[in-house]
Amino acid sequence: AQKVTQAQTEISVVEKEDVTLDCVYETRDTTYYLFWYKQPPSGELVFLIRRNSFDEQNEISGRYSWNFQKSTSSFNFTITASQVVDSAVYFCALRSGGNTGKLIFGQGTTLQVKP
Amino acid sequence: DTEVTQTPKHLVMGMTNKKSLKCEQHMGHRAMYWYKQKAKKPPELMFVYSYEKLSINESVPSRFSPECPNSSLLNLHLHALQPEDSALYLCASSQPGQLSGNTIYFGEGSWLTVV
Numbered sequence: 001a002q003k004v005t006q007a008q009t010e011i012s013v014v015e016k017e018d019v020t021l022d023c024v025y026e027t028r029d030t031t032y033y034l035f036w037y038k039q040p041p042s043g044e045l046v047f048l049i050r051r052n053s054f055d056e057q058n059e060i061s062g063r064y065s066w067n068f069q070k071s072t073s074s075f076n077f078t079i080t081a082s083q084v085v086d087s088a089v090y091f092c093a094l095r096s097g098g099n100t101g102k103l104i105f106g107q108g109t110t111l112q113v114k115p
Numbered sequence: 116d117t118e119v120t121q122t123p124k125h126l127v128m129g130m131t132n133k134k135s136l137k138c139e140q141h142m143g144h145r146a147m148y149w150y151k152q153k154a155k156k157p158p159e160l161m162f163v164y165s166y167e168k169l170s171i172n173e174s175v176p177s178r179f180s181p182e183c184p185n186s187s188l189l190n191l192h193l194h195a196l197q198p199e200d201s202a203l204y205l206c207a208s209s210q211p212g213q214l215s216g217n218t219i220y221f222g223e224g225s226w227l228t229v230v
Contacts, residue, residue: 001117010152035218035219043203043205043223043224043226044221044222044223044224045158045207045224046221047207047218047219047221050218064173078186091157091158093221102160103160103169103219105157105158106155106157107157108155108156108157
């Protein structure tokens with residue numbers, strides 16, 4: 001079965017703090033893809049990153065960084081020096097052939113960054 | 116700015132009305148999707164079109180009727196909806212492929228209220 005778990009329902013931080021959003025996934029497929037999306041209050045799901053199962057290299061993009069560890073089936077997302085504009089719901093998602101390519105979402109983590 | 120555009124952004128309709136949601140993408144993608152998202156929940160897949168043919172229907176009630184007139188347009192026709200159908204409806208697109216790591220790009224969504 002395919003499953004994505006985001007254990008943190010809501011996180012509240014003060015601006016300039018670092019924050020890590022956890023994502024744990026389950027799949028029996030050897031080839032799969034992991035994604036993070038950001039959903040601000042306006043509703044649009046904004047694509048942030050895609051990682052395939054064969055590439056465990058961590059990635060940094062500005063204040064965003066992602067830590068992919070197959071050994072623990074985790075794909076965590078860190079925001080450094082958070083800003084109020086980072087306030088949103090963040091979804092981790094999994095896509096693999098075992099589920100006809102459907103995008104399996106976690107329940108989402110609501111991040112509130114206070115000034 | 117998103118390259119998947121949805122209209123209208125907000126729609127209020129009565130239970131006896133017939134209305135349509137429209138979606139257009141300009142990324143040359145050949146797969147298009149409708150998702151439904153209730154408050155504080157992740158998006159749920161409704162339909163997938165691949166090369167303008169319906170490939171997945173997630174047992175959606177017949178009061179929702181999708182249509183894909185061409186490779187860049189996707190409609191969702193609504194008829195005799197119930198108040199519980201009130202939700203954010205997200206259109207998305209990607210390159211097709213069953214085992215696909217192709218990123219799914221979402222539009223801004225249409226907020227639907229059924230009264």
